[in-house]
Amino acid sequence: MLEIEADLVKRVDGIRIHTPEDFEGMRKAGRVAASCLDMLVPEVKPGVTTGHLDDLIREFVLDNGAASATIGYRGYRHASCISHNHVVCHGIPGDRVLKEGDIANIDVTVVVDGWHGDTSRMYGVGEVKRRASRLMDLTYQAMMAGIEAVKPGARVGDIGAAITELAHKNRLSVVEDFCGHGLGQVFHDEPNVVHSARAGTGAELRPGMFFTIEPMLNLGKKDTYILNDGWTAVTRDKSLSAQFEHSIAVTEDGYEIFTTSPAGLHTPHTA
C-alpha cells in the first residue's frame, strides 16, 4: 500500500503538479532545445533546404545526449517542424529551398532523461519585408504577454486573453485550431492552453504545473486547413503566419521559462 501511494502522481484538475527535482529535469531538456535553435541562427539563409536544417537538428540533438520527441510521434519521421510563410505549423522538412524574404518557424522537441523541452522561434531568411518582421515581432510579444499572465491563482484562460488582446490591438488574428499543452514526462498532456480565450475561464494555475505557450498569429484570417500529407497546416487565405513557443512552469511567485536562449537569441532575427 505505502509503495503505491509514494508512486502516485499528484494532479489538480487533471494537471500534474511537479516537484523541485522535476524542475531540474525540465531545465536540462529546455536548455538543449533552446541551444539547438541558437545553433540554427547562422544556418537559416537563402538556398538552404528545410531537410538540411532538419539533418543539423537531428545531429545536434544526438550530440547533446538527447532524443528527438517528434521522430516516431504518431508516425512523424523528422526531428523538427519547419513552417514557412503561410504554413501555420507542422511543416514537414524536405526538399523545399528557403529563399530571400521568407520567414520560417522552426519547432524542436527533445527528451532528456525522460523530460521534454519544446520550443520554437521565427527566422527571417536574408532581408525580410516590413510587414513580415512586424508579424514576427508582434507574435513574440504576444507569447510573452501570455507568459506574463502566468502566476498561482490566475486561470489558463488569462493566458489566451492576454495574447488575443495584443493580437487584435494590432489587427492580427489568433489561430484557434492548435493549442499549447501540458508537458513533462509526457509530450502532450493536460492542460489545453487555448491562445484565444476569455480571462477568468479555465483551470486555476498552481505552482508545479508545466505547459507550453505557443501562439500562432496571422496577417489575415484565423482559419486553417491541413494539406494531404496529413500534417502541414496552412492559412486558408494564404496569409503569412508566425509562431513562437516556450516551455514554462508555474512557480510560487509567477513563472519560470525552461527554454530561454542560452545565447540571448530568442527574439526574431535574420542571419
Ligand code: MF3
Ligand atoms: N512541437 C510541436 C508542439 O509544439 C508538436 C510537433 S508533433 C510533430 O506541440 F509530430 F509534428 F512533430
Ligand code: CO
Ligand atoms: Co508544443
Ligand code: CO
Ligand atoms: Co513545439
